[in-house]
Amino acid sequence: MPINYYIFLSLALFAIGIVGVLTRRNAIIIFMCIELMLNAVNLLLVAFSKMHHLQLSGSNAVAGSEGQLFVFFIMVVAAAEVSVGLAIIVMLYRNVHSVDVNFLNRLKH
Amino acid sequence: MNVLIISAVWGVLMMFSGVLLKGKAPIRILAIAGMLALVLVNVLEMQGIKIFHIQTEGLMKYDRPALLFIGIATVTTFLYLLLSARDMEKVGAYNSEYFALIFFIICGIDLTSSFQSLLILFLGIEIISIPLYILTGSDKRNLKSNEASLKYFLMGSFSTGLMLMGIALIYGARASFDLSAINTVVDGKTSVLLTAGMLLLMFSMAFKASVAPFHFWTPDVYDGAPTVFTSFMATVVKAAVFIAFIRLFSDAFGKFQPQWQMIAGILTVATLFIGNITAVFQQSVKRMLAYSSIAQAGFMMFAVYSMSAEGREGLILYVTAYSLATIGIFAVLIKMQDYTFDGFNGFAKRQPLLAATTTIFLLSLAGIPLTAGFIAKFYMLKAALAGGQHLWLVIFAVLMAAVSVYYYFRVIQAMYFRDSETDAHELPVSLSFKWTLVVLAGLVIVLGVFPDILLSWYYF
Numbered sequence: 262m263p264i265n266y267y268i269f270l271s272l273a274l275f276a277i278g279i280v281g282v283l284t285r286r287n288a289i290i291i292f293m294c295i296e297l298m299l300n301a302v303n304l305l306l307v308a309f310s311k312m313h314h315l316q317l318s319g320s321n322a323v324a325g326s327e328g329q330l331f332v333f334f335i336m337v338v339a340a341a342e343v344s345v346g347l348a349i350i351v352m353l354y355r356n357v358h359s360v361d362v363n364f365l366n367r368l369k370h
Numbered sequence: 371m372n373v374l375i376i377s378a379v380w381g382v383l384m385m386f387s388g389v390l391l392k393g394k395a396p397i398r399i400l401a402i403a404g405m406l407a408l409v410l411v412n413v414l415e416m417q418g419i420k421i422f423h424i425q426t427e428g429l430m431k432y433d434r435p436a437l438l439f440i441g442i443a444t445v446t447t448f449l450y451l452l453l454s455a456r457d458m459e460k461v462g463a464y465n466s467e468y469f470a471l472i473f474f475i476i477c478g479i480d481l482t483s484s485f486q487s488l489l490i491l492f493l494g495i496e497i498i499s500i501p502l503y504i505l506t507g508s509d510k511r512n513l514k515s516n517e518a519s520l521k522y523f524l525m526g527s528f529s530t531g532l533m534l535m536g537i538a539l540i541y542g543a544r545a546s547f548d549l550s551a552i553n554t555v556v557d558g559k560t561s562v563l564l565t566a567g568m569l570l571l572m573f574s575m576a577f578k579a580s581v582a583p584f585h586f587w588t589p590d591v592y593d594g595a596p597t598v599f600t601s602f603m604a605t606v607v608k609a610a611v612f613i614a615f616i617r618l619f620s621d622a623f624g625k626f627q628p629q630w631q632m633i634a635g636i637l638t639v640a641t642l643f644i645g646n647i648t649a650v651f652q653q654s655v656k657r658m659l660a661y662s663s664i665a666q667a668g669f670m671m672f673a674v675y676s677m678s679a680e681g682r683e684g685l686i687l688y689v690t691a692y693s694l695a696t697i698g699i700f701a702v703l704i705k706m707q708d709y710t711f712d713g714f715n716g717f718a719k720r721q722p723l724l725a726a727t728t729t730i731f732l733l734s735l736a737g738i739p740l741t742a743g744f745i746a747k748f749y750m751l752k753a754a755l756a757g758g759q760h761l762w763l764v765i766f767a768v769l770m771a772a773v774s775v776y777y778y779f780r781v782i783q784a785m786y787f788r789d790s791e792t793d794a795h796e797l798p799v800s801l802s803f804k805w806t807l808v809v810l811a812g813l814v815i816v817l818g819v820f821p822d823i824l825l826s827w828y829y830f
Contacts, residue, residue: 282528299531302537305535324545352519
């Protein structure tokens, strides 16, 4: 399959994530949209990794492996972010009993 | 490399210190001693003595600018801990964890100032950001702190998403994450993938560095976070992001400068304009300092814009001057009960020494001669002028610096020329706090008169 299909698929996923972050008001859903953005990147990295491997494996047997390595780092960092992010949302919920980001306008004055 | 490993180990040590040590004082002393140790091992590394010999496979390079900036970051953090460690204990009950997170942030700063691969850049930025989300929300009962941390978290991970997309696109174009492999021009043109990736990376770095028009989270987050941690975020962390910014754009995209220079120029102008003009209308000193940090980021953007040796020297000088002055002002601000401008009325009569040092810091931020801020601004504008044909940008920057004098001098005016109607009080200040402030003010003036002291480390 041509690489363009993968690029368009992950850009579409990424755009859905961005639109979700910008329009949704529920903190958990915004959070899920950010995860969607990260996973779109993972998909793209794996696709590019395979592409580079097919192109360059003649001269370098491990060509393209860096991309897949990067995906693991993104997954680990995303997990760390999730744990901190959910803790922050729980902390907010304890104080205002809501996860609606429209509550977050007290600082603007 | 010394700082990276020792700060990671010391961070873990700090976490256990909360269980093993009784009382607050031993934990605080352990943290300050650890930061002093980081300063010393970094000086050793600059002299060529490496404690750890680790093969980095080209992922990191501890060259002169990297080591110098790590030195600056550790020294300013050390001074910050000396001034504000007691105030950190008042935020919440988890003082050993706050210190541990500061050590982990230093770890990330070590990575972002020495990276040679986009992988390390990403890891460094995240290691800086995630502890900061926690520190921003550390005042758990305070709704403003909660809000600030959620906002910072959502904005921060959004910009991380943009950065990762940029990295993935660049990987598609170049088949490598290595900065030097990216910085090659094939057949005199660049692919669409590379250009798009470069723009996404520029925008996400602008997000992290709070450069307009990606600055909108900054005032709210800096205002809502506990003041001790705002001080750290606005100085050491912001400086580290700018060092990463300039390293990325010189080592990876230096050869594509004609493509991004105009955008960097627009970002510079927007940041200077929005930061300075909005700061004029603020009523709270803390919020004014948040906007002032945006305005100062505009000046730091000149280094990215001009991308010359002079600009890099100037950036080192600028981040040092800015960090020292801002840490000092925030340390005084923490002691105030009232964060409005009126809270500073009659401050010079109540605390003459604190008022005098605060004045020096404010003069440095405004860029008055004989202070480090002046010589730093001078270097920046000189670098922009040396590039030629950008005279209007320099004129605009000087005009905006003149605007900034208004809001910095408002504080000085309140301190010296107004009397307090109410009997305002500050928290008691210790003698060591005063002496550390005097040392900070002394450093600001010495750097303003002899900037070569710092810059000579850059080359030798």
